[in-house]
Amino acid sequence: MQLIVTDKQTIAEDTVSVRLEAVSGPLQAVAPGAHVTLEVNGLTRRYTLTRGHNAGDPYEIQVLRARDSHGGSQWIHDDLAVGDALEGLGVANDFPLSAVPAPSVFIAGGIGITPFLSMAEAVAAAGRAFEVHHVVRSTARQVPIPSFILPHLTTYAGVRPDFAKLLGHVDRDSQLYVCGPVEMMAVVRAEAHRQGFASNQFHAETFGAGPAATDQPLEVHLALSGTSFVVPPGRPLLDALLEQGAWLGYECRRGQCGSCMAEVLEGEPIHRDSIDPALRPGAMCTCVSWARGPRLVLNL
């Protein structure tokens, strides 16, 4: 799917929007919450579509410049220009709206607001109640919010919301949607669980599940195959395992499907996946997660 950049605008501090159109034929319309996978300067990156939900719409993505990125967002900010072609590797929706006709609570961290712009439009059109909570580093980072959302929006600029209070106020049958850094997702999930929300009321999509600057190299031991090797920080553990001839499944490679789980025999994982922790007792998703280190023993 060849895409052409037909517009690029700075919409907030360190944030650009990029409009994409097909070289030939109309683009496939997508449901709210869907993302497009793009080849960006040799890297594969996924971006939520903020437009493209009606037949004939162009696609639009909003991209924050990530300071510690491997170059995907930097390249979009600094090098990508109107008229450039991009290879689209597909569209998919890992973050669909629930069909349950209950109030929706959207909790966004930073650029994690993007899926909620179209999801809020869909629930508003269906006549369902909704509220949007947006945590931003500063108001300068706030992307433009459509006016129909404003009466339902609470912004937390430079402050961390009291999630216990926030969730304490919402309807008990609400559908909760969280999009933002993995740490925020984990805090909200734990609080929702504590307050008695069922796991099928909780929906999450995360980003920044990538490496952290504080990650240390890992000395990985594979108990079944008896091999050991060192993995430098920043390298997906899954890739290192496959390269070392350790077989495990993989599908989404973003911590959402649980295919690449490995049982941890020794070591302390730093979980960066977004699946329910009850589904991975004693195990970790090797595509996105890391460990305190230095030693990590996996049952592979």
Next chain:
Amino acid sequence: MSANPFHPGELMIQRLAGEEAMAEMNGHNISPRIPAAARAFVGKQDLVALGTEDDDTRLWATLVTGSAGFASVSEDLADVRVDLDHPNGVLALAPSLKHLHASEPIAMLFIELTTRRRLRVNGALTAVAGSALAVHVVQAYPACPKYIQRRQVANQVALETPIMACGTAVTVPLISLLENTDTLFITTAGVDGLLDVSHRGGRRGFAEFTDGKIMIPDFAGNSMFNTLGNLAMDERAGLCIPDFERSCQWLLTGRGVGRLEVPDAPEKTGGTRRWIEFVPATWALLPLNVSRTWKFVDSSPFNP
């Protein structure tokens, strides 16, 4: 985008389930060779499920046991060899394996029950020499650990392994095994001439026997719908229901029909409302070729 690897039956079910985009993404993981990382894994396995077609064009799924190293992947990752060890001559009597010929399609599922890892390989037999099968790989897929119950090989003698039997009527012992099973394997055929053998697992009794049919729930998976998609084009199917405690397996061949939007209790399919309705035509009860029992460790946390 690269060529879509799915046939019309798979595409239809993907569309009906609303999962075609996810299927296409996951389709990128299908490779025409054994993934390099899986080579050592195959070399350590002692169990494989085989999907085969017999001389009467019936499909079968069969578990074959061996010692670690009985299967191996060639250096160039294009071929797999499986040595069939059958001290009791069991495999020569298995309706599913006794008449295999070169150039016939075959499916293999390597599955490690202790770690829930698996590798699916669809290909064609290049040689059937003595007790060895040589298979040329056409498609290899990684698969997720979902719905796999962990089991360990138990170093104990099998509880009275039954002798070989066959028939057409579904008997009480078979129904009783089925009602207690948490693991089975199903073989189907694609229009591309390839066979597929897939694992199905759930809580004990997840598959049900009603009105002479075996109803198997289809849980949320990798969105590819290889089994339901194949059945949409070709109803032939083979089932293998292993008895992990008695070192035997029940093989059934018949036809399968995909049922979508079935009104059911949500916990039965985890909300997918998809079922495979299998109508058995004939069956065989077969001891495992290399006698082995397993003990249950734990259920998949993903089971609905």
